Structure formats: structure tokens, C-alpha cells
Amino acid sequence: MKPRNIVFTRLAEDGAARLGRIDTPRGEIRTPAFMPVGTAGTVKALYCEQVRAAGADIVLGNTYHLMLRPGAERLARLGGLHSFMGWQRPILTDSGGFQVMSLSKLRKVTDHGVTFQSHIDGSRHLLTPERAMEIQAQIGSDIRMVLDECVAWPCSEQDAERAMMLSLRWAERSRHAFGAPQDQALFGIVQGSTFRHLREISARELVEIGFDGYAVGGLAVGEGQEMMLQTLDYTVPMLPEDRPRYLMGVGTPDDLVKAVARGIDMFDCVMPTRSGRHGKAFTRFGAINLKNARHADDPRPLDEASPCPAASQYSRAYLHHLFKAEELLGRMLLSWANIAYYQELMAGMRAAIAEGRFADFAAETIAGWQRGDIPAL
Numbered sequence: 001m002k003p004r005n006i007v008f009t010r011l012a013e014d015g016a017a018r019l020g021r022i023d024t025p026r027g028e029i030r031t032p033a034f035m036p037v038g039t040a041g042t043v044k045a046l047y048c049e050q051v052r053a054a055g056a057d058i059v060l061g062n063t064y065h066l067m068l069r070p071g072a073e074r075l076a077r078l079g080g081l082h083s084f085m086g087w088q089r090p091i092l093t094d095s096g097g098f099q100v101m102s103l104s105k106l107r108k109v110t111d112h113g114v115t116f117q118s119h120i121d122g123s124r125h126l127l128t129p130e131r132a133m134e135i136q137a138q139i140g141s142d143i144r145m146v147l148d149e150c151v152a153w154p155c156s157e158q159d160a161e162r163a164m165m166l167s168l169r170w171a172e173r174s175r176h177a178f179g180a181p182q183d184q185a186l187f188g189i190v191q192g193s194t195f196r197h198l199r200e201i202s203a204r205e206l207v208e209i210g211f212d213g214y215a216v217g218g219l220a221v222g223e224g225q226e227m228m229l230q231t232l233d234y235t236v237p238m239l240p241e242d243r244p245r246y247l248m249g250v251g252t253p254d255d256l257v258k259a260v261a262r263g264i265d266m267f268d269c270v271m272p273t274r275s276g277r278h279g280k281a282f283t284r285f286g287a288i289n290l291k292n293a294r295h296a297d298d299p300r301p302l303d304e305a306s307p308c309p310a311a312s313q314y315s316r317a318y319l320h321h322l323f324k325a326e327e328l329l330g331r332m333l334l335s336w337a338n339i340a341y342y343q344e345l346m347a348g349m350r351a352a353i354a355e356g357r358f359a360d361f362a363a364e365t366i367a368g369w370q371r372g373d374i375p376a377l
Helices: 048-054 063-068 072-077 081-085 097-102 129-139 157-178 196-209 225-238 253-260 271-277 316-324 328-354 358-371
Strands: 007-014 017-024 027-031 033-038 059-062 091-094 105-109 114-117 124-127 143-145 185-190 213-216 245-247 266-269 280-283 286-289
Touching: 007 328, 017 328, 027 033, 027 328, 033 271, 033 328, 048 328, 059 063, 063 072, 063 091, 063 097, 063 124, 063 129, 072 129, 081 091, 091 097, 091 129, 097 114, 124 129, 129 143, 129 157, 157 185, 157 196, 185 196, 196 213, 196 225, 213 225, 225 253, 253 328, 253 358, 271 280, 271 328, 280 328, 286 358, 316 328, 328 358
Parallel strands: 033 059, 033 266, 059 091, 091 143, 143 185, 185 213, 213 245, 245 266
Antiparallel strands: 007 017, 017 027, 105 114, 114 124, 280 286
16 A cells, blocks of 8 residues: 555654644645634635635635535536635545534434435435545545534433444444545544543544544533533543544634643634624734724724734724724634634744743743733823
8 A cells, every 4th residue: 555645743742732744745734733714615704815824734624515505516526625715735624514413404313324404495415424525525625524423512421422323333434435545634533522431432443443633523512611621631642642633613712722732733613713703803912802992092903013914004993993884894804813813823832842831832821811902001
């Protein structure tokens, strides 16, 4: 068998925090990495050039949304998602399982797969592990995810175990359907809600099947940060050290720092762009709500030290005005500023791990958020 073209290399460690690199035919992914979410083939309100200039090496596409619109077969005819959206660097696609659970109507789960109605037009669809692999191949993603069932929180131990065991059966079928393409990778997803023994079973069986990377799924679904971190404390050590570890759907800047401290390498979340569209900016001073009246006469930028023009070249008064006037530019600028801040945070963590000062970096960063924004004079 030829060597794989997607390879993870650990470059440094500082405590449990890891500095690494994932080499792919479309370019390297520096880890810890935050993947901006391009749900429907776009990181909302941003050009691909802005996403790349902010420091992102990889974006995430969503199988559920793309299979419904524009359709996987159409994407394949048009050359795949990279060409379609104009992003020539790596793309990871999730399997669609979470969106089927959270968005679709009349969902019916069986061992074969999940039948659901589209939230867009009510059309019926069947998503199986094999179909999830086929769709992601048509999309052309560099990293695919197995199909899994994610249960909401809180849930009973019985429901968590049923979904976890089903996800394991689907993971094995996904692995078989994936085959052995040399230029793509497949990640397994550890499930089990907040039940330690279920996470242990899930991790052990997934490692036995064998994947290129391992995700921790089923978190950030309502359990709160403390319980999420407790789950990571015992789940991450169960995963192979020589493979990337991906925490799905997380989260706030504080979540990222504390999860990296526990050995997580990859993240995705809609939070930076969704918050930006609603007037919230993430900065080294913490979160700032630009809709608040106190910003109406503030001539200062969000952060004069930021390398992002959206954060350093527009006054808070102007940003406040844009949201009061419901101008689209306000959403664009804050989405840009937030994506840039997330990438700046990841770059800071990578540098700190390389220099053996991650704990100090984390403490200083969190202290800056806790001090908060400095009011205008």
C-alpha cells in the first residue's frame, strides 16, 4: 500500500497541549487549528481571501446542507466544493448527523440509516454511512467524518448507550465504504454523552477499527463548560497520541484555550460569525456588544493593536451605527474581526506551546478577558 498523503506530525508539547502539523496535498494545517464554518459553501459574510488572510488553513463544509442545496451530484459535476467556492486549501466535511438531529423534521433512525425530511422544502432523504461517504467524496473534502448519531443533553444513560453503539456500527460501515484513497482522511467520532464508561467503549472500539484522526462529539449540546471539560479530561487520554484530536462544534475563546490545555488539536464553531452578525465582537478584552448605547460616541476602534482592519480601522461609534441602521456592512465587519481574533488566538497558542509557556499564555489571556473592555474616557 502506498503511504498516505495526509500525515499528522507532533512538533512540540507543553503539558497536555500539543503543537502539530497536518500535511495534505492542498497544504499544511497548523495545529491547534480553528476551522471557520462554511456551512453552505461560504463562511458567512466573508470572502475566502479574508478567511485565508486571517490565518485559517482549513474550513469546514456541512454535508447536510450541501446535499440538500445545491446537491452533492451537482457539486461533483461542477468540480467539487473547492472549485465551487473558490477555496483551494483543505476542507473538512462533517457527516450531517448533528444537523439531521437538530434541524430536520420527522426523523426516523434505524440500524440502516436515518430517514428525514428537509427543513427547507420537506423533501424526504435517506442518509446511511455509505451515502455519507459518497456525498463527501462528491463534495471533494480532504477530511471526511463518519456518520454518527448525536443525542441531545440531558439524556438517559440508556439513550446515550443506544446512540453510541449505533454510531460504532455506522463507523465501521463508514470505514469500509471510505476505502483507501491516498489523498483523503477519515475521522472517527467518540460518542457517549457525559458517561465515562460509554466514552471508554466508544474510544476503544474506534481505535480498533482504525482512523486517521479522532473527534470528540456529543458535547457543547447543553451540558455546560464544566461538564464538557470533565468529559475531555478522561476522553482525550483514551485517543492515540499520533493522530489529530478534534472537538466538534466548540466554541467560545475560553473553551478553545481550556480544550487545547487538555490536548485537543482541532475545533470548529459557528460562534465567531454568528455572534458577529448579531453585534458581538470577540477581542483580547473579552466580548463586546456593539449594539450597546455606550458605544454610540466612542471614536476608538475595537482593538488598535489588531492586525485585522475590521478591528483596527473602524470606530466603535461607526460599528454601533451600522447595527442600529441594520446595515449589512456591520455584520460583515464584525464577522471578519471575530474570525481574525480566533485565528490570532490559535496562533498565540501555537507560539506559546513551541516556547514552553502555554500555561502562562493561557493565564494571561483569560485574565485579559476577565478585566474586560476599558470604557472610553
